[in-house]
Amino acid sequence: MVIIxxxxxxxxxxxxxxxxxxxxxxxxxxxxxGEVLRDLASSYPATQDQLFSAEGELNRYxxxxxxxxxxxxxxxLDTAVRDGDVLVILPAMAGG
Amino acid sequence: MSPSGAELxxxxxxxxxxxxxxxxxxxxxxxxxIVDVRGSEEFATGHLPGAKSIPRGHLESRxxxxxxxxxxxxxxxxxxxxxxxYAARTLREDLGYEHVRSMTxxxxxxxxxxxxxxxxxxxxxxxxxxxxxxxxxxEIGAEGQQKLLDAKVLLLGxxxxxxxxxxxxxxxxxxxxGIVDDDEVDLSNLQRQVIHSTxxxxxxxxxSAEESIHALNPDVQVVKYPVRIDASNIVExxxxxxVIVDGVDNFPTRYLLNDATVRLKIPVVSAxxxxxxxxxxxxxxxxxxxxxxxxxxxxxxxxxxxxxxxxVLGVLPGTMGLLQAxxxxxxIVGIGEPAIGRLLLYDALGATLTEVKVHRDPDCxxxxxxxxxxxxxxxxxxPDYEAFCAAAG
Numbered sequence: 001m002v003i004i005x006x007x008x009x010x011x012x013x014x015x016x017x018x019x020x021x022x023x024x025x026x027x028x029x030x031x032x033x034g035e036v037l038r039d040l041a042s043s044y045p046a047t048q049d050q051l052f053s054a055e056g057e058l059n060r061y062x063x064x065x066x067x068x069x070x071x072x073x074x075x076x077l078d079t080a081v082r083d084g085d086v087l088v089i090l091p092a093m094a095g096g
Numbered sequence: 097m098s099p100s101g102a103e104l105x106x107x108x109x110x111x112x113x114x115x116x117x118x119x120x121x122x123x124x125x126x127x128x129x130i131v132d133v134r135g136s137e138e139f140a141t142g143h144l145p146g147a148k149s150i151p152r153g154h155l156e157s158r159x160x161x162x163x164x165x166x167x168x169x170x171x172x173x174x175x176x177x178x179x180x181x182y183a184a185r186t187l188r189e190d191l192g193y194e195h196v197r198s199m200t201x202x203x204x205x206x207x208x209x210x211x212x213x214x215x216x217x218x219x220x221x222x223x224x225x226x227x228x229x230x231x232x233x234x235e236i237g238a239e240g241q242q243k244l245l246d247a248k249v250l251l252l253g254x255x256x257x258x259x260x261x262x263x264x265x266x267x268x269x270x271x272x273x274g275i276v277d278d279d280e281v282d283l284s285n286l287q288r289q290v291i292h293s294t295x296x297x298x299x300x301x302x303x304s305a306e307e308s309i310h311a312l313n314p315d316v317q318v319v320k321y322p323v324r325i326d327a328s329n330i331v332e333x334x335x336x337x338x339v340i341v342d343g344v345d346n347f348p349t350r351y352l353l354n355d356a357t358v359r360l361k362i363p364v365v366s367a368x369x370x371x372x373x374x375x376x377x378x379x380x381x382x383x384x385x386x387x388x389x390x391x392x393x394x395x396x397x398x399x400x401x402x403x404x405x406x407x408v409l410g411v412l413p414g415t416m417g418l419l420q421a422x423x424x425x426x427x428i429v430g431i432g433e434p435a436i437g438r439l440l441l442y443d444a445l446g447a448t449l450t451e452v453k454v455h456r457d458p459d460c461x462x463x464x465x466x467x468x469x470x471x472x473x474x475x476x477x478x479p480d481y482e483a484f485c486a487a488a489g
Contacts, residue, residue, distance in 0.1 A: 014371045015395075024446070061395040065452040073455050088452060090441075092391035093368040093375055094347045095256075095408060 005029040006083045008036050013089055019046035033066060034058075034077030036087060051089070063090040105178055112184040115197040117206045120144070120171055129163045130171045132203075133183045136237060138175065142213040144206065147173075149239055152183050159191060161430050166192050173199035173206075217242065223315070227269055240429040241269060245315070247428045250274035250337040252325065252353060254301040256413030257343030257367055257420065259291035264421040266309040266316045270428070273309060274337060276321040277301040288410040325349055327475050330356045339424050342366040343417065347394040352476025354379065354387035358463045359470040365423045367416040372409050372444040374416035377435050377454060378423050381463060384436035389457040412444055 007029050012020050020026050021044075028043065030036035037058070041048040053059055064071045065088040071079050081087070099107065115123075124130065130147040132139050139149040148162040152174075163170050170193050174180040177200050184198040199206070207213060219227065219238060223245075230236045230244075247270050251258045254277040262273060279301050281292040289301075296304040302320035309316050321333055325344075330352055334340060342353055342364050350366070357364050363380040366387065379386050419440070426432045438451045458464055462474075 014373050024443075059395075060393050061391060063391070063452075068450075068452045070453060070455060088441075088450075090439075090452070091395045092347070093370050093373070094350055094394075095345055095368050095370040095406060 005031050005035065006081045006085065008081050008083075008085045008087050010036070010040055011086065011088045013091055014093075015091055016047060016050060016089065019050065020044045030081060032075075032077065032081055033064060033071050033079045033087065036081050037064070037077070061091055064088070065090065105181065108185050109181050109198075112181055112188065113197040114177070114181075114200045115171060116200050117209055117211060120173075120199050120206075121211055123169070123171065128169050128171060130173070131159070131162055131183075132174070133172050133180050134174050134203075136239070140216055140218060140238065142203070142215045144173065144203065145212055145214045147214075152179050154234065155183055155186060156191065159187065159193075163193070167194050170196045171199055172196065174202045176202040176204050178202075219245075223269070226313075226315075230268070235431045236429055240431070243428050243430070244269045244425065245271040247339070248272040248274065248337045249339050249341060249424055249428075250276065250334055251341045251343065252276050252349070253343040253345065254289075254291060254305040255279070255285065255343060255345065256288045256369065256408065257417040258341065259289040259305075260414045260417035261341050261343065261421045261424070262305055262309060263291055263312060264418060265424060266313045268421070268425055269313065269315060270424075271315070272317045272319060274319040274321060274333070275302050275305050276323065276325050276333060277305075278322050278324045288408065288413050290414070325352070327352060327472070330475065331360070331472075334362060335360060337362060339427050340364045341420055341424060343413075343420070348476060350387060351394070355462050355470060355475045355477075357381060358386050359467045359475070361467060363427055365420045365427070367420050369408050369412050369416050370406060372412065374412055374419075374442040374444070376416055376419050376423070376440045376442070377438060378427070380427075380434070380436050381467070385454045385456045386460060386463040388462050389460045390439065390454050392457070392461075409444055412442075415442060415444070 007027055010026050010028055012024055012026060028036045028039040030039050037051055041051060051059060051062055058077060066074060066079055067086055124145055130144055132143050132147045132149050133152040135151050136149060150158045150162055172180040172183045177198060180198040184196050187193040187196045227241045230241050231238055249265055249270050251262055254275050265273060280298055281296050281301055281304050283297055285292060291308045292304045300322050302322045306318040306320060309318055323329060334356060340357060340362055344350055358381045361381045363378060365378050367374060367376040423434050426434050437454050439454050440449060440451045442449050462470060
């Protein structure tokens with residue numbers, strides 16, 4: 001059986017847009033959140049260190065939402081992604 | 097044949113529980129919830145001490161905010177005990193309040209017994225005129241306006257977010273506005289900081305803000321704090337405020353504010369802006385997540401452009417600041433669904449408003465603990481912050 005990875009839309013926060021050529025949204029594929037984000041990092045290497053720690057974990061200061069739910073209350077990076085899902089990457093902002 | 101009004105009332109009264117004013121008098125001291133179901137004008141002429149006003153016509157829609165616990169004891173009354181009998185039946189039969197009783201003889205019998213009556217403060221003629229558009233909205237009305245006039249709101253920063261928030265809260269009649277800002281008005285502020293003006297360049301922002309607020313609404317008392325908020329003064333400054341508006345431009349103060357407000361259980365309406373994007377959420381300690389539940393730690397310097405000078409669309413703090421002001425008013429008046437446990441994301445270029453869920457973190461270093469266990473030393477602390485800001489310049 002061939003597993004076709006899902007295609008997801010990733011919303012890019014302002015601070016990461018320079019790393020993806022200025023785009024607000026990009027597409028990436030994978031069967032779960034971790035795979036989709038690693039696919040993003042392989043297409044746009046500048047995002048690798050911003051998203052992942054040296055150990056390959058998602059950085060604590062980056063929140064990732066699958067549709068509107070925090071992946072930390074789902075299965076983290078193992079959370080399954082379906083075609084058409086939207087991943088929101090959200091670092092904290094402090095401007096006032 | 098349909099029963100007559102009198103017959104219906106007799107039947108209703110046989111189906112509900114009643115309570116004598118003498119017992120109600122004792123229950124008041126125990127903090128039992130008492131609801132006055134008369135009209136607002138009747139309530140304004142005097143009511144039982146501590147009673148909440150919910151005119152019978154609004155009973156179903158408003159009772160939950162006054163009496164969230166349906167198994168707790170609840171007493172309703174009116175002028176003579178008739179309208180409250182109907183209300184008691186509705187509350188028990190339709191809304192599931194298990195221990196609701198109607199006070200026999202209403203406030204008339206209460207007064208005849210010589211018991212204490214509380215007369216609510218009324219708005220002056222000028223106030224009724226000034227706030228007339230609020231008084232016309234049932235969700236606010238005279239009672240809500242009085243809550244606004246009694247409220248104390250602290251604004252952290254009289255900058256981009258603080259400017260519109262302060263102006264609209266002043267216009268809405270928030271009685272006391274505290275403003276913390278140690279900065280002076282600069283020409284480059286005026287692209288967005290609409291509470292200041294060209295003539296006031298160079299003067300302290302707290303003074304400039306006070307002038308605009310008083311020009312708009314002399315009723316508002318302005319408390320000025322021309323200081324930089326830090327761990328040594330934060331508790332002293334924020335204590336006693338009902339709601340805090342966070343519009344600060346740096347992470348250390350945001351974390352410091354979070355920790356101190358969790359300890360003091362003060363809700364914070366928080367927003368941040370960058371470029372064309374805004375974020376907003378309401379952090380109500382122990383009812384919803386706190387800022388650390390949302391962002392456990394600040395991002396490193398290269399992902400935290402707040403330490404340096406960054407551009408922002410001038411109207412964006414207006415948009416986000418007014419969403420903040422709206423949340424503040426909702427919290428004070430007790431209406432609607434504040435953005436607790438939700439983070440709103442506004443994208444000005446796309447003209448989209450999306451939201452994501454924010455959960456309380458059971459391992460949150462601050463709000464997973466009792467407020468009295470949070471020490472002074474812990475307020476606003478996280479590892480390597482000095483290095484973080486130094487790197488960001």
